Amino acid sequence: MSMPYEATGRVGQKARTRQALVDATRRLLAEGQTPQVEEAAEAAGISRTTAYRYFPNQRVLLMAAHPEISPDTLLGPDAPATLPERLDAFVAAFCEYNFTWEHQLRAALRVSLGPDAERPTLRQGRAVAWVEDALAPLRVTHPAVDVHALAIAIRSAIGIETLIWLSDVAGYDEAQAARTVRQTARALLDAATGR
Secondary structure, three states: OOOOHHHOOOHHHHHHHHHHHHHHHHHHHHOOOOOOHHHHHHHHOOOHHHHHHHOOOHHHHHHHHOOOOOOOOOOOOOOOOOOOHHHHHHHHHHHHHHHHOHHHHHHHHHHHHOOOOOOOOOOOOOHHHHHHHHOOOHHHHOOOOOHHHHHHHHHHHHOHHHHHHHHHOOOOOHHHHHHHHHHHHHHHHHHHHOO
16 A cells, blocks of 8 residues: 655645645635646646646645635624524624635635536535534524534525625625625524514
8 A cells, every 4th residue: 555645754844835826825815716637736846747746637726725724613703692693693704704715615626517527626625514513503593403404505605606606697796795695594594483
């Protein structure tokens, strides 16, 4: 059984090289580019040959540049304790996250929709768990509500895919898009709780 390139030899140096390539890719994405491996290598000041040892193709590179944050919640310590205000606070934070990482999220979405995309390309992420955290009061106030199913429905209506459509097709600015997804999330909450 062979060892992965990054797991042998000078692993500390290799980790720094890999991170330099990821950082360069994120910078290029933030500039509106969708870089190939050789473009990321050039931006990082690393040889193409070396870059391909870490990332054999654009798909692997772009997925590595996909944002990874892993808090249990996007809500701060001063978040509202009751619904619907708690959900509103979450949707605002989630929109901010999506707008902050928009270029990387768009690139990951493009890669996942490509003709040779392997399923599943998109990471499963933490978004559904974040929505469930925002909906936590329902477990007490409405124990009959399937919080997980509601979280999936809300996530499907407020994610980067929806924000891209609202921006690119509907022509909304960030504030209009955020307002729309907040209203949609509220409508789903109201429907689930019989409001």
